Each structure stands twice: as C-alpha cells, then as structure tokens.
Amino acid sequence: MNDRYRMDGHKLLWHLDRVKAWGRGERISPLHIDLGITTGCNLACTYCYGVLQGRAGYGTNATKRFDMPKEPLLRLLSDAKKIGVRSIALIGEGENTLNPALYAALEHSAKISLDMSLATNGILIRQDKAEIMLSSLKWIRFNISSATPESYALIHQTHPEIFYKVVKNAEMLVKMKRGNKHHATLGLQMIITKQNADQIIPLAKLGKQIGVDYAVFKSCSDNSSKSLDSPDNEYLEMEPIFSEAELESTESYSVVIKRQKLRNLGLKDYTSCNGTQFILAISGNGRVFPCGHWFNIRQDEFLMGNVITSPLEEIVKSERYWEVQKKIQAVNVNHDCETNCRQHYINQFLSRVKDGKINLDECEVPEETPAHINFI
Numbered sequence: 001m002n003d004r005y006r007m008d009g010h011k012l013l014w015h016l017d018r019v020k021a022w023g024r025g026e027r028i029s030p031l032h033i034d035l036g037i038t039t040g041c042n043l044a045c046t047y048c049y050g051v052l053q054g055r056a057g058y059g060t061n062a063t064k065r066f067d068m069p070k071e072p073l074l075r076l077l078s079d080a081k082k083i084g085v086r087s088i089a090l091i092g093e094g095e096n097t098l099n100p101a102l103y104a105a106l107e108h109s110a111k112i113s114l115d116m117s118l119a120t121n122g123i124l125i126r127q128d129k130a131e132i133m134l135s136s137l138k139w140i141r142f143n144i145s146s147a148t149p150e151s152y153a154l155i156h157q158t159h160p161e162i163f164y165k166v167v168k169n170a171e172m173l174v175k176m177k178r179g180n181k182h183h184a185t186l187g188l189q190m191i192i193t194k195q196n197a198d199q200i201i202p203l204a205k206l207g208k209q210i211g212v213d214y215a216v217f218k219s220c221s222d223n224s225s226k227s228l229d230s231p232d233n234e235y236l237e238m239e240p241i242f243s244e245a246e247l248e249s250t251e252s253y254s255v256v257i258k259r260q261k262l263r264n265l266g267l268k269d270y271t272s273c274n275g276t277q278f279i280l281a282i283s284g285n286g287r288v289f290p291c292g293h294w295f296n297i298r299q300d301e302f303l304m305g306n307v308i309t310s311p312l313e314e315i316v317k318s319e320r321y322w323e324v325q326k327k328i329q330a331v332n333v334n335h336d337c338e339t340n341c342r343q344h345y346i347n348q349f350l351s352r353v354k355d356g357k358i359n360l361d362e363c364e365v366p367e368e369t370p371a372h373i374n375f376i
Contacts, residue, residue, distance in 0.1 A: 002246060002249050002254045002255060002256055002257075003254065003256050004254055004370060004371055005185070005214065005254075005256070005370055005371045005372060006371075007216055007256050007258060008256065008257070008258045008259060008261075008345075009260070009345055010345040010346045010348075010349055010376055011370060011373050011375070011376045012278070012346055012349055012350075012376055013363060013365050013366065014365060014369065014373045015031055015086070015373075015376060016360060016363060016365070018031055018084075018278070019350075019353070019360060020360050022274070022277060022278075023353060023360055027317070027322060028277060029083040029085060029316055030085055030277065030278055030279060030280040030316070031084075031085065031086050031087070031278045031279070031374070031376050032085065032086065032087045032088070032089070032278065032279045032280070032374070032375065032376050033080060033085055033087075033088045033089070033279075033280045033281070033282060034089050034091050034092055034279065034280070034281045034282070034291075034292060034342060035076075035088050035089065035090055035091075035092075035281075035282045036068075036090070036091075036092045036093040036094055036096065036282065036284035036292075037067065037068040037073060037090060037096050037101065037102060037105065037284055038065060038066065038067045038068065038094045038095065038096055038099040038284040039065055039066045039067075039093060039094050039283065039284035039285050040064065040065025040066070040067075040094045040095070040098055040284075041094040041095040041098070041121075042059070042095055042098065042121070042123060043059065043121055043123075043156045043157060043158055044059035044156075044157045045143075045145070045155060045157065045191075046154075046155055046156075046157065046193065046228075047145070047155070047191045047193050047220045047228060047230075049221050049228075049292070049338060050092075050094070050295070050296075052222075052227055052228055053295065053296040053297060059157065065098065066284060066285045067098065067101065067284070068101065068284055068285070068286055068308065069308065070101035070104055070105075072307060072308040073101050073104075074104065074105065075307075075311065076282070076307045076312055077105060077109055077112065077114055078108075078112060079307075079311050079312035079313050080114060081113070081114045082313060083316060085114070086115060086374040086376075087114075087115040087116070087117070087372075087374035087375045087376070088109070088114065088116050088117075089117045089118075089119065089375060090102075090116065090117065090118045090119065090120075091117075091119040092119075092281070092284075092292050093283055093284055093292055094284055095120065095121055095124070096118065096120065096284075097118075097120050097123075097124040097125065098124065099284075103129050103132050103133075106132055106133060106137060107132060109136060110135065110136040115138050115372075115374045115375070116136060116137055116138065117137055117138050117139045117140070117141070117372075117375060118133065118137055118139075118140050119140075119141045119143055119189070120140065120141070120142060120143065121142070121143050121156070121166065122142040122143075122144065122165075122166040122169045123162060123165060123166060123169070125169040125172070125173065127172055130172065130173055130176050131176065131180070133173070133184070134173065134176060134180070134182040134184045135182060135184075137184050138184065138185065138372050138375070139184060139185040139187065139375075140184055140185070140186050140187075141187045141189050141216075142166060142169075142170050142186075142187070142188050142189065143189050143191075144163075144166055144167075144170075144189070144190070144203070145189075145191050145192075145193070145196050145199070146196050146199045147199045147202035147203040147205070147206045148163070148199070148202065149161065149163040149164065151195075151196055151198075151199050152166075154195060154196075155193070155195060155196050167206070167210065170186070170210050170212060171210050171211070173186055174186060174210060174212060178211075185371065185372070186212040187207075187212050187213055187214040187216060188203060188206070188207045188210075188212055188214070188215040188216070189216050189217075189218065190203050190215070190216070190217045190218070191218060191219075191220050192217055192218065192219060192220065192231070192262070193220055193228075193229075193230070194229060194231045194234065197231070197234070197238060197241065200217060200238070200241050200242070200245050201241060201244055201245050201248075203215055203217075203245075204217075204245035204246075204248040204255045205248055207248075207253065207255070208248050208250070208253050211253075212253070213252070213253065213254065214253065214254040214255070214256055215248075215253075215254075215255050215256070216256040216258065217242070217245065217255075217256070217257050218258040218261060218262070218340075219232070219235060219258065219261045219262045219266075219340045220339075220340070221338045221339055221340045221341060222266060222338065222339045222340075223338055223339075224334070224335050224336070224337075224339075226266075230266060232266040232339070233265065235262040235263065236262075236263060236265075238262075242257045242259070242262075261340045261344065264340070266339035266340060267334060267339075268333045268334050268337075268339075268347070269348065269351075270333065270347055270348060270351035271333065271351070272329045272330070272331075272333065272351070273290075273328050273329060273331060273333055273337070273343060273347055274329065274347060274350040274354065275343025275344075275346045275347040275350060276290035276325060276328050276343060277325055278343075278346055278350075278376060279291070279343050279376065281295070281342075282307060283295050285306075285308070286306040286307045286308035286309070287299075287303055287305075288303070288304040288305045288306065288307060288312075288315055289302050289303060289304060290302055290304070290324060290325065290328045291341065291342060291343060293337055293338050301324075301327065302324050302327070302328070303324075304320055304321045304324050305318065305320065305321065
C-alpha cells in the first residue's frame with residue numbers, strides 16, 4: 001500500500017465522535033489546526049499561494065516579517081489541547097523555522113501530548129536542534145519541488161546551491177532518526193506545476209536515495225482565475241509518469257500520488273464548505289481564520305480573533321467564530337475559494353453526510369489504521 005498515510009483522502013472515520021457531534025448541530029472544537037508561527041519566508045516559490053496573494057515578508061529572512069511570540073504560542077498549544085484539538089501542523093503561512101520560538105513550542109507539545117508536525121523548505125534545519133524535532137514531531141515534510149539544482153532554483157526562486165543544503169539537511173535527519181531510533185516520519189513533497197513535471201520521477205528516485213519514508217506529489221492550489229497557471233488539464237496526461245514514479249516504492253519507502261485532486265480539474269463536487277469546522281487556520285501574526293485562503297483577502301469578513309491577545313478557547317466559543325463559520329457555508333466554493341484546498345477531502349465526505357448519502361451510525365471504521373490518524 002503506497003498511501004499508508006492516507007494522504008489522498010481523509011481520516012474522519014477515526015473521529016466519528018466529533019463528526020456525529022457536528023451532525024447533531026453542536027458547536028464543536030476543530031480536530032486540527034494549520035498553524036503559522038511567522039509571516040515571513042526565505043523563499044518565494046512560484047506555486048506559493050501566499051506569494052500570489054502578495055503577503056509581505058516572502059523571499060526574505062528578516063524584513064517585513066512577524067514572528068509569533070513564545071508565550072502566546074505556548075498558551076495556544078495548551079489551549080488547543082484543552083478544547084480537544086487533536087493535531088497541529090506547522091505548515092503555514094511562512095517558513096516556521098525562522099521563528100526562534102519553534103523549538104520551545106515543539107518541546108511543549110510533547111510535554112502535553114499534542115500531536116505536532118512540520119512542513120519546511122528545510123534550509124534552516126539545525127543539527128543541534130534536530131533531536132528536539134525528531135523526538136517531538138509526528139512527521140517532518142520537506143517542501144522540495146525539484147530534484148536538480150537548476151530546476152530547484154527556478155521553482156523556488158533562489159540560488160542553485162540551496163538545493164544541496166536542503167538535501168544535506170534531509171540526509172542528516174534520516175541519519176539521526178535511524179541512529180537514535182526515532183519514530184518521526186520524514187518525507188518530501190512536490191507541488192506539480194508546468195515547470196517541473198520533468199522532475200517527478202527524479203524526485204521519486206531522490207527520496208529513495210536520501211532514505212526518507214515517502215515522497216508525495218500533489219496538485220497546485222490556484223484561484224478561480226488561474227493566476228498561478230496551474231496545469232489542471234495536463235495532470236490527466238501525466239498518468240504514465242505517475243505510474244513510473246510509483247515503481248520506486250518499496251516496503252520502507254512510499255511514492256504517493258494524490259490522484260483525487262490531480263484528476264478533479266481544480267473543481268469541487270460539493271456546493272458548500274463545512275470542513276473549516278474541523279480544520280482551522282491560524283496566521284503567523286496570531287489571527288484566526290476558517291482557512292488560510294482568507295489570510296490576505298476579505299479579512300474583515302472572516303477574521304475570528306487573535307490568539308496573541310485572546311485564548312483560543314474564548315475565540316472558538318465566541319459568537320463571532322460561529323457567525324464566520326456560518327458565513328463560510330454561503331461562499332461559492334468554485335469561484336471564491338482556492339482550488340484543491342486543505343478541506344477538500346473532508347468536504348466531500350461531509351457533503352455526503354449532509355445530503356443523507358452517508359449514515360454516520362452505519363459507518364464502519366476500516367480495520368487497517370493509517371499512520372498519523374490525528375492529522376485528518
């Protein structure tokens with residue numbers, strides 16, 4: 001089974017208690033939070049939705065950047081655990097290794113038994129902090145969308161030499177994981193664009209060479225105007241490439257192709273979004289939104305609160321939070337939202353529940369439990 005992590009799907013079947021509460025109309029806490037702890041990034045990748053929205057602080061290490069302070073960050077993690085959040089992924093909105101408070105946050109999450117993960121471009125991974133990362137995180141994913149220095153420089157808009165630094169850091173984590181017998185899952189991720197389709201098979205081979213646990217290939221998230229020129233139609237023509245890449249899989253290494261999104265032409269087969277009640281997004285400046293799409297557009301409409309100034313529990317229980325959740329359900333998901341969004345898989349499931357096509361009381365949980373079940 002290549003997709004042992006159930007990346008090309010969802011894991012709500014292992015959280016039916018929360019889904020049933022939602023089905024009864026209860027005001028639920030999110031199961032998962034996508035958390036940014038900085039607003040800046042040291043790259044400006046060509047496929048980046050943040051760059052598309054013109055967010056400040058991209059392509060720089062220092063200027064126009066805000067790092068979430070340590071104390072509010074630790075309080076946020078404790079609050080999340082308290083209200084029933086089961087996982088937090090440090091996957092946005094910038095490059096979270098830029099924030100010095102990252103390592104204190106990882107240690108705190110481990111102390112309170114809150115599942116945490118990190119997506120990173122891998123440039124600033126520190127060997128002296130690697131032990132903390134490997135012992136505190138459930139998974140670490142390197143966002144590397146090319147397998148050669150030249151292509152890497154083009155896609156990630158940086159110097160070709162940075163490619164070697166990222167590969168070296170990935171190899172260092174693999175070596176430390178094996179030497180100290182850590183259980184953190186290590187992976188690579190490629191966002192497929194028109195510029196890097198020739199890198200799919202080489203990256204699948206590179207992942208095996210480095211010794212990571214998986215390499216995952218996914219579609220580009222774009223706006224309805226296709227400002228990022230996402231190759232939605234071309235994805236269908238790449239099937240022979242995907243199949244060849246999957247041949248690199250072994251018992252210990254998975255090549256995962258997220259076909260469901262790659263085949264949907266950037267369209268959604270449901271009319272409303274309910275997924276933001278299960279997956280919430282918090283910006284690096286502490287602002288809480290239903291999802292990251294609203295970080296830099298229509299903010300006055302969808303801002304729910306700020307965890308730097310208010311406890312997460314207070315925000316989630318506020319009338320404002322639930323007013324925004326209701327407003328989200330009226331959004332045109334095929335016009336006003338980004339394509340292939342974070343909530344897409346669970347929205348497909350929830351829409352079928354809402355339409356009566358799935359009876360939650362009759363749902364059977366699959367016998368084989370995927371890895372990282374709290375990352376829904």
